[in-house]
Amino acid sequence: MRHVAALAGVGTKTVSRVVNGEPNVSAATIERVRHAIERLHYQPNLDAANLKRANGRTLTLGFLVGNLADPFSAAALRAIEEEAWERKTAVISASHDYDPQRELEIINNFRGRCADGIILGPASGRHSFRALEAARGTSLVFLGALPMGVPGDAVTTDNAAGAGQAADHLLRLGHRRIAYCGTVAATADDVAAEERYRGFMEKLGQAGITARDIPVLQNLQDAETARHDIARLIQSSPRPTAIFTAGTAGTAGAIKALRESGMNNSIALVGFDDFPLADLVDPGITVFAQDAEGIGRIAAETLFARMDGFSGEPATHLIPATLKERGSGEIRPRSASRRPYVAAGIS
Amino acid sequence: MRHVAALAGVGTKTVSRVVNGEPNVSAATIERVRHAIERLHYQPNLDAANLKRANGRTLTLGFLVGNLADPFSAAALRAIEEEAWERKTAVISASHDYDPQRELEIINNFRGRCADGIILGPASGRHSFRALEAARGTSLVFLGALPMGVPGDAVTTDNAAGAGQAADHLLRLGHRRIAYCGTVAATADDVAAEERYRGFMEKLGQAGITARDIPVLQNLQDAETARHDIARLIQSSPRPTAIFTAGTAGTAGAIKALRESGMNNSIALVGFDDFPLADLVDPGITVFAQDAEGIGRIAAETLFARMDGFSGEPATHLIPATLKERGSGEIRPRSASRRPYVAAGIS
DNA sequence: CTGAAAGCGCTTACAG
DNA sequence: CTGAAAGCGCTTACAG
Numbered sequence A, B: 001m002r003h004v005a006a007l008a009g010v011g012t013k014t015v016s017r018v019v020n021g022e023p024n025v026s027a028a029t030i031e032r033v034r035h036a037i038e039r040l041h042y043q044p045n046l047d048a049a050n051l052k053r054a055n056g057r058t059l060t061l062g063f064l065v066g067n068l069a070d071p072f073s074a075a076a077l078r079a080i081e082e083e084a085w086e087r088k089t090a091v092i093s094a095s096h097d098y099d100p101q102r103e104l105e106i107i108n109n110f111r112g113r114c115a116d117g118i119i120l121g122p123a124s125g126r127h128s129f130r131a132l133e134a135a136r137g138t139s140l141v142f143l144g145a146l147p148m149g150v151p152g153d154a155v156t157t158d159n160a161a162g163a164g165q166a167a168d169h170l171l172r173l174g175h176r177r178i179a180y181c182g183t184v185a186a187t188a189d190d191v192a193a194e195e196r197y198r199g200f201m202e203k204l205g206q207a208g209i210t211a212r213d214i215p216v217l218q219n220l221q222d223a224e225t226a227r228h229d230i231a232r233l234i235q236s237s238p239r240p241t242a243i244f245t246a247g248t249a250g251t252a253g254a255i256k257a258l259r260e261s262g263m264n265n266s267i268a269l270v271g272f273d274d275f276p277l278a279d280l281v282d283p284g285i286t287v288f289a290q291d292a293e294g295i296g297r298i299a300a301e302t303l304f305a306r307m308d309g310f311s312g313e314p315a316t317h318l319i320p321a322t323l324k325e326r327g328s329g330e331i332r333p334r335s336a337s338r339r340p341y342v343a344a345g346i347s
Numbered sequence C, D: 001c002t003g004a005a006a007g008c009g010c011t012t013a014c015a016g
Helices: A002-008 A012-019 A027-040 A046-052 A071-086 A100-112 A125-135 A159-172 A191-206 A223-233 A248-260 A292-307 B002-008 B012-019 B027-040 B046-052 B071-086 B100-112 B125-135 B159-172 B191-206 B223-233 B248-260 B292-307
Strands: A060-065 A090-095 A117-120 A139-143 A153-157 A178-181 A242-245 A268-272 A286-289 A316-319 A322-324 B060-065 B090-095 B117-120 B139-143 B153-157 B178-181 B242-245 B268-272 B286-289 B316-319 B322-324
Touching (some): A002 A012, A046 B046, A060 A100, A071 A090, A071 A292, A071 B090, A090 B071, A139 A292, A153 A159, A153 A292, A159 A178, A159 A268, A159 A286, A159 A322, A178 A191, A178 A223, A248 A268, A292 A316, B060 B100, B071 B292, B100 B117, B117 B292, B139 B292, B159 B178, B159 B191, B159 B242, B159 B322, B178 B223, B178 B248, B223 B248, B242 B248, B292 B316
Parallel strands (some): A117 A139, A139 A153, A153 A316, A178 A242, A242 A268, B060 B090, B060 B117, B117 B139, B139 B153, B153 B316, B178 B242
Antiparallel strands (some): A286 A322, B286 B322
8 A cells, every 4th residue: 555655646545545435536646546556456455444444344244054065054155145245245154063162163263353243053052142152242143043042133944834834734635644754953952853843743733633643753863764764654554644854864764765665656745945856756855945045145134234233122033934846745645534624723 | 452461460462472372471471361361351353463464374265156055166165164274264255156257356355355365166267367367466276167278276076087987887888879968057168068078079989989979969058958858869769878967957857858758767877966865866866976075175275285385386186076876877778789898098 | 635643453573 | 481662554533
């Protein structure tokens, strides 16, 4: 900057004015400064500028999740980054790999870099307060999970409602014996999984189906475990006429088990979470899809609102999951009840 | 920092020493400073530190690709970020959406933030020199594409070899009529696609198959176009006994076309690029998979080597694609030639 | 319309 | 083992 000022024969303040497009500079001066910038390949140092800037902003935002490579996080990042660049804001992203210790370290690093705000997919639902405490002063929005026990802004899928709608979808087709197949997520304390289970069971309960008539498989840690357990489930008696899988590992396992037993076209399947090319399987797999991009976008908007001084109560934004009918979820039970099913309350 | 120094009753230089773990501080002093840091929730400002740091490093790295949400980029980012945090380096990431103008703007922004280096999946293969020029002085490594016309470090899949191996795989099974189905990538000038085509055709040529005996579909822009064109292809005569698809859109289209015609178990299919749950289709889809994580990791290592002063000639790292046999690619032609096929040169 | 002085929070180079 | 002074590249608050 000194060099530019010298070459243009002006003070550094004038260079600053030109760079930042401030008023009160003569056209001729602007021209000379522009020329000098060009010739010297001058690139203003944003970090130095931030150091003394009035509003204390660094135009930097932190995004921290368990694993950036998982499709949900990647899609959310894409949306966040889009919002951010519109505001000239850069996004630093990192994976904590579901390690609360690493989560805190990275949050502190973000703070050391003076991030204006942080969007966090927490390592553990039960320890939200630690993350909030670490952020201390830096705006923080939870993504894909609700903070437990502490007030905080959050944007996530409405898991209970989505699972309830999945149950409803199958009930409407006449199914009465519907199995719940839950996968354990990377976090031991997975609030999302609990919500899906709750929403599913409540809806069946409202339809007058008692818990002992609902086969439940839990702890399906991976697709292979799911395949094995679900294979056994569909040989049991009375056999379920429909299956709901609460995560993609379970869905993958169910697809294999159903095809291996030749029942892929006779037992209905609805999965939670979409996956690429789900329409290539026979039949196409019906799912409730999370709106990862919408969640990312709204998280970013919420964060920017906070950074701009919005001081309302912390709020939770529940984003609906949407049904994608592809065939597997529209299979009717062999002996569909003649009595039409009427959807239970809630709406 | 002033406040910490005051509270601990020491100079700021001593606080600096404790924070950075420098030697020559008495244990008692360290203890007092630690205490003050704790009480004041002091977090050192990295940007300020960088401003005067001797080596000029900011411990920041930029990652810029067409779309962060695509699985290849997301997996590469994950690997890069892992390498980076080991070196206390943060990763700023962004998508240029295949717009060369936006690509330049973001590179300049990275430079303004004093990134130590940049990993770039270029918007356009033909304009590498613009990106290099923009980076000017900042280390730059190309990822997933080779710089054209200018020397530069690059890490990418060995597309020609991978496509050649796919051809070889099918030739070994006795196939002689193998179709090439190419998808047009987001960039008009897609070097990777050209390389796959070249590698495929060369291998068939070496096997004595002339170009007019190789059905070629190009411009399969999306899965639907691919489904349509491939459906027609497999009704043609003589019908190909095997299909090679050069990208996932083509693979998806081929899967649909083959199933709809009932030939999914009689015409072989090998795709380039893996996709999730490829083993759920019937038969499972054989692919050559790119090693996105390996590519990301090696790009990061290459970049760090440059930043550490390595000044050898710019080099290209070609990472092999690996065969994943899942069934579709192991189907033999109806009337397999009795004469055993011997793989052609190159090795 | 323009510029000289002070200072952002740190590190460097030095003196004790 | 410790600290006072200078300066990194900018912006702010001011005076002209």
